[in-house]
Amino acid sequence: MYTFEDLIRIVEKLRDKDKGCPWDKEQTHESMKKCLTDECQEVLLAIDNKDTENLCEELGDLLFQVMIHSQIGKEEKEFTIEDVVDGICRKMVYRHPHVFGDVKVSSTAESNELWKILKNNEKGKKP
Incomplete structure (x- = not known):
């Protein structure tokens, strides 16, 4: 079975300037926007159809869309997949102090309200 590390290496190889795939090598964040939209729609359709195999x-x-954007980011010295993973992990831990800290919530509504407050704090907005 392949691993996440294998996926990183596969995407790197697809975009390798000497031996990579011509299509993959010429992609940019901008050129991949339609692919990203299409893949999101296909995920939603599989959910709507309750088709877990296709999901x-x-x-x-x-x-793969996340991976190729991350590889482009790495090549452009913008960010890496490790930055993406670190960022989402930090966000999830920060926005869930009721899971990873000492805050207590007793309902989904309280959890959602806490999420909104913490998100606004992160973005520098007033609650």
């Missing part, structure tokens, strides 16, 4: 495949396609 798994479509989530893989969506993950």
Whole structure:
């Protein structure tokens, strides 16, 4: 079975300037926008159809979009997949102090309100 590390290496190889795939090598963040939209729509369709087998495949396609954007970011010295993973981990831990800290919530509504407050704090907005 392949691993996340394998996926990183596969995407790197697809975009390798000497031996990579011509299509993959010429992609940019901008050129990939339609692909990203299409893959999101296919994930939603699989959910709507309760097609879990296809959902798994479509989530893989969506993950590929994240990976190729991250590889482009790495090549452009903007960000890496490690930065993406670190960023989402930090965000989830920060926005869930009721799971990763000492804050207590007793309902989904309280959890959602806490999320909104913390998100606004992160973005420098007033609640």
